[in-house]
Amino acid sequence: MPKHMDFFLSLASTYTYLAVNRAEQLATQADVVLHWRPFSVRTLMIEQNNRPFAGKPVKLAYMWRDLERRAQRHGIAFASVPPYPVDADGLANRVACLAAAEGWCPEFAKASYRGWFLRHGDPGQVENLSRALRGTGREPDEIIARANSSEIHERLRAETDAARDLGIFGSPTFVCGTEVFWGDDRLEEAVEWCTSH
Amino acid sequence: MPKHMDFFLSLASTYTYLAVNRAEQLATQADVVLHWRPFSVRTLMIEQNNRPFAGKPVKLAYMWRDLERRAQRHGIAFASVPPYPVDADGLANRVACLAAAEGWCPEFAKASYRGWFLRHGDPGQVENLSRALRGTGREPDEIIARANSSEIHERLRAETDAARDLGIFGSPTFVCGTEVFWGDDRLEEAVEWCTSH
Numbered sequence: 001m002p003k004h005m006d007f008f009l010s011l012a013s014t015y016t017y018l019a020v021n022r023a024e025q026l027a028t029q030a031d032v033v034l035h036w037r038p039f040s041v042r043t044l045m046i047e048q049n050n051r052p053f054a055g056k057p058v059k060l061a062y063m064w065r066d067l068e069r070r071a072q073r074h075g076i077a078f079a080s081v082p083p084y085p086v087d088a089d090g091l092a093n094r095v096a097c098l099a100a101a102e103g104w105c106p107e108f109a110k111a112s113y114r115g116w117f118l119r120h121g122d123p124g125q126v127e128n129l130s131r132a133l134r135g136t137g138r139e140p141d142e143i144i145a146r147a148n149s150s151e152i153h154e155r156l157r158a159e160t161d162a163a164r165d166l167g168i169f170g171s172p173t174f175v176c177g178t179e180v181f182w183g184d185d186r187l188e189e190a191v192e193w194c195t196s197h
Numbered sequence: 198m199p200k201h202m203d204f205f206l207s208l209a210s211t212y213t214y215l216a217v218n219r220a221e222q223l224a225t226q227a228d229v230v231l232h233w234r235p236f237s238v239r240t241l242m243i244e245q246n247n248r249p250f251a252g253k254p255v256k257l258a259y260m261w262r263d264l265e266r267r268a269q270r271h272g273i274a275f276a277s278v279p280p281y282p283v284d285a286d287g288l289a290n291r292v293a294c295l296a297a298a299e300g301w302c303p304e305f306a307k308a309s310y311r312g313w314f315l316r317h318g319d320p321g322q323v324e325n326l327s328r329a330l331r332g333t334g335r336e337p338d339e340i341i342a343r344a345n346s347s348e349i350h351e352r353l354r355a356e357t358d359a360a361r362d363l364g365i366f367g368s369p370t371f372v373c374g375t376e377v378f379w380g381d382d383r384l385e386e387a388v389e390w391c392t393s394h
Binding site: 031048056058059061065069072169170182185186 | 382
């Protein structure tokens with residue numbers, strides 16, 4: 001029976017761009033089933049007083065340079081530094097949550113990140129979100145209305161609760177059983193752990 | 198002519214334990230000359246309002262688990278979670294600064310970390326510091342007196358200024374020219390950069 005790995009992600013996270021474009025291939029190669037689980041990293045960061053970049057321009061500048069280098073390393077497109085922060089209302093993340101419930105999170109997440117990183121559109125703005133949705137063959141108005149429903153708010157809250165219970169504090173995070181790996185740069189390690197434990 | 202890489206380190210940093218035990222071998226294999234440059238990461242963290250673990254118990258717990266896993270991965274001894282934070286006065290770090298000026302920083306840094314991580318002694322306490330110094334064949338009283346001199350305070354300040362100018366905010370950090378790589382987990386990438394640029 002194949003192992004499975006949880007991929008906790010938030011669509012406004014910067015390094016998650018890399019993970020969204022790498023995780024499937026690495027998991028598939030290792031015969032690991034990947035569960036995409038959008039959650040609100042912002043909620044946990046506020047609770048935990050963990051603000052990795054706000055008010056920290058030196059660390060922020062480094063993050064972008066590091067992300068650019070790692071994108072190049074992995075053959076992932078990187079145009080120039082995109083707007084940040086984004087998705088202030090969490091709408092794109094709620095769409096991802098709905099998409100995960102229905103099995104189309106991978107394609108949506110990639111489209112959302114393409115718009116943000118390559119066309120520099122805030123993925124939470126309706127115009128950009130609609131473009132990403134249309135790119136995956138979906139009708140934006142209906143999806144956005146459902147992403148604003150109490151059902152999806154509740155589902156995202158439940159996933160955020162699950163992340164909190166696991167000791168998660170950042171995105172992306174990979175979880176094998178109860179073993180937590182934070183960061184796109186721990187993806188290989190997480191997959192290895194899954195297949196060897 | 199061999200390339201060279203600056204290795205900025207602070208002895209009270211947790212992940213620097215891994216780098217201190219890995220950097221020489223990786224650099225040597227790639228024919229890269231390593232310059233050990235102790236600096237005060239605490240000074241920069243206070244200036245930049247960057248407190249990675251203070252008041253963040255969830256992230257702190259993860260850090261120790263991650264560090265333990267990575268120590269195992271690299272064949273580096275890890276007993277159990279050592280005391281933290283340590284070296285409140287920066288004395289061990291000033292000894293490292295003096296040691297770097299005289300060319301014995303690698304052996305001292307390793308001895309200091311062994312005492313901290315494997316015997317759980319605060320490396321800044323005179324008893325533990327003395328043990329580390331004696332282990333490298335040095336007379337503690339004389340070294341500690343010199344580490345408290347204005348000359349070494351000034352040297353450490355100058356190295357911290359150099360780190361600030363490079364955009365450094367954490368330890369360990371590797372620098373090739375002006376290209377900055379933060380974290381033990383970027384060591385391989387930094388060495389590759391040095392040899393290919």
